[in-house]
Amino acid sequence: xxxxxxxxxxxxxxxxxxxxxxxxxxxxxxxxxxxxxxxxxxxxxxxxxxxxxxxxxxxxxxxxxxxxxxxxxxxxxxxxxxxxxxxxxxxxxxxxxxxxxxxxxxxxxxxxxxxxxxxxxxxxxxxxxxxxxxxxxxxxxxxxxxxxxxxxxxxxxxxxxxxxxxxxxxxxxxxxxxxxxxxxxxxxxxxxxxxxxxxxxxxxxxxxxxxxxxxxxxxxxxxxxxxxxxxxxxxxxxxxxxxxxxxxxxxxxxxxxxxxxxxxxx
Amino acid sequence: xxxxxxxxxxxxxxxxxxxxxxxxxxxxxxxxxxxxxxxxxxxxxxxxxxxxxxxxxxxxxxxxxxxxxxxxxxxxxxxxxxxxxxxxxxxxxxxxxxxxxxxxxxxxxxxxxxxxxxxxxxxxxxxxxxxxxxxxxxxxxxxxxxxxxxxxxxxxxxxxxxxxxxxxxxxxxxxxxxxxxxxxxxxxxxxxxxxxxxxxxxxxxxxxxxxxxxxxxxxxxxxxxxxxxxxxxxxxxxxxxxxxxxxx
Numbered sequence: 008x009x010x011x012x013x014x015x016x017x018x019x020x021x022x023x024x025x026x027x028x029x030x031x032x033x034x035x036x037x038x039x040x041x042x043x044x045x046x047x048x049x050x051x052x053x054x055x056x057x058x059x060x061x062x063x064x065x066x067x068x069x070x071x072x073x074x075x076x077x078x079x080x081x082x083x084x085x086x087x088x089x090x091x092x093x094x095x096x097x098x099x100x101x102x103x104x105x106x107x108x109x110x111x112x113x114x115x116x117x118x119x120x121x122x123x124x125x126x127x128x129x130x131x132x133x134x135x136x137x138x139x140x141x142x143x144x145x146x147x148x149x150x151x152x153x154x155x156x157x158x159x160x161x162x163x164x165x166x167x168x169x170x171x172x173x174x175x176x177x178x179x180x181x182x183x184x185x186x187x188x189x190x191x192x193x194x195x196x197x198x199x200x201x202x203x204x205x206x207x208x209x210x211x212x213x214x215x216x217x218x219x220x221x222x223x224x225x226x227x228x229x230x231x232x233x234x235x236x237x238x239x240x241x242x243x244x245x246x247x248x249x250x251x252x253x254x255x256x257x258x259x260x261x262x263x264x265x266x267x268x269x270x271x272x273x
Numbered sequence: 274x275x276x277x278x279x280x281x282x283x284x285x286x287x288x289x290x291x292x293x294x295x296x297x298x299x300x301x302x303x304x305x306x307x308x309x310x311x312x313x314x315x316x317x318x319x320x321x322x323x324x325x326x327x328x329x330x331x332x333x334x335x336x337x338x339x340x341x342x343x344x345x346x347x348x349x350x351x352x353x354x355x356x357x358x359x360x361x362x363x364x365x366x367x368x369x370x371x372x373x374x375x376x377x378x379x380x381x382x383x384x385x386x387x388x389x390x391x392x393x394x395x396x397x398x399x400x401x402x403x404x405x406x407x408x409x410x411x412x413x414x415x416x417x418x419x420x421x422x423x424x425x426x427x428x429x430x431x432x433x434x435x436x437x438x439x440x441x442x443x444x445x446x447x448x449x450x451x452x453x454x455x456x457x458x459x460x461x462x463x464x465x466x467x468x469x470x471x472x473x474x475x476x477x478x479x480x481x482x483x484x485x486x487x488x489x490x491x492x493x494x495x496x497x498x499x500x501x502x503x504x505x506x507x508x509x510x511x512x513x514x515x516x517x518x519x520x521x
Binding site: 177179180181184186187190193198199201 | 323325346347349350351353354355357361362363364365366370374375377378379382385386389427430434
């Protein structure tokens with residue numbers, strides 16, 4: 008039966024393709040093909056941007072500004088990650104339930120912690136930034152919390168999952184040797200996930216640099232803010248200088264995390 | 274008074290019967306080998322003896338006290354120590370931390386946290402490692418050790434824990450014959466020196482005969498025979514490992 012029908016299915020798919028193609032072509036007729044459709048200065052702008060790429064603005068003023076904003080960006084990212092690590096560690100350990108022996112208590116505490124982690128990471132760091140700017144104004148704390156809270160949610164969830172995925176045998180052996188649950192966390196779970204935890208945290212740190220740069224678009228200072236200002240002034244050569252600094256930071260962190268991972272590999 | 278006293282122990286998983294009305298006693302200082310075909314219930318029995326698996330029916334007295342009365346981990350850890358095939362060390366910790374894990378039942382919170390950075394009771398760990406011949410590996414990362422060495426680290430941990438009974442679940446199954454002999458000889462020697470009691474499951478009847486004074490054979494969750502090593506004949510063993518289809 009199926010074999011009999013298969014040419015029919017093939018036929019159906021072909022006709023669907025034709026219908027969709029026809030719809031696409033027909034839709035092209037509804038576009039007003041005027042000169043206004045495309046950005047008239049687009050080509051010139053492209054050339055300007057490429058010129059900036061080849062000749063970034065390396066004047067002392069801009070370099071100084073770039074170093075200063077890079078510093079701000081990195082500081083926000085580092086402090087934000089510190090907040091994130093505290094949140095992630097506490098809620099991650101609670102969310103994994105490895106410290107609680109009674110089943111009902113574990114379901115409640117783990118469920119609650121995982122729910123909190125889900126809520127705080129569901130809101131993007133940019134939204135957190137706008138909320139914090141509205142509440143505490145354009146202060147560095149706004150940037151730090153805006154980064155730390157959602158990143159804490161992301162890291163905490165991964166930590167909790169890593170703890171749950173730890174193989175049971177070594178932990179059971181520790182329990183048999185008389186270790187308490189807290190002992191098992193310190194002597195079993197954490198050493199077992201340590202290298203994964205560090206490499207994932209380093210990856211997230213890299214992401215937080217980018218987030219920190221983007222976040223400064225809301226006016227919190229840093230590389231993103233400078234990029235935005237230079238873009239508004241159409242100074243593409245300056246934009247490229249700042250972008251190169253951003254790339255350099257990310258590359259440096261990547262190199263650092265690689266060397267860390269090599270040392271920690273089992 | 275026997276150290277281990279099992280009376281009519283039954284354990285059922287879903288619909289499968291793992292242990293059915295099992296009874297035997299083990300005296301202090303006895304060396305018992307558990308043999309039997311795969312799926313005979315050796316691991317379930319050892320888990321029951323360790324207090325990890327609770328039997329459905331029957332009583333289990335450990336040193337005269339029902340096992341469920343050992344509420345505190347550290348009390349049980351003084352009575353019973355477990356060694357398994359291989360996965361029971363924390364590979365990312367240094368050897369000394371794995372050995373000192375045997376002390377965790379004794380230590381309070383601060384001492385055990387401090388020990389992660391500044392190993393406590395170092396002499397104890399060094400002595401234990403010396404006895405298993407691994408003193409030079411004190412600070413090596415455990416994952417860098419070979420299988421046989423890792424199993425000896427587990428032995429050193431047991432030495433530090435110093436329980437009355439040692440339960441060993443196929444401790445040499447993943448080692449090559451030379452290493453297996455080495456670990457077995459060492460474990461039985463240490464148990465004798467410490468005056469401990471040993472119950473070990475084994476695949477190899479040869480090793481069981483060589484190192485143990487008493488052999489308990491399990492088949493389909495029941496005691497098939499329970500004899501001193503000297504009384505075991507070829508017929509006993511042939512029947513024990515006979516395939517079911519052929520037995521019918």
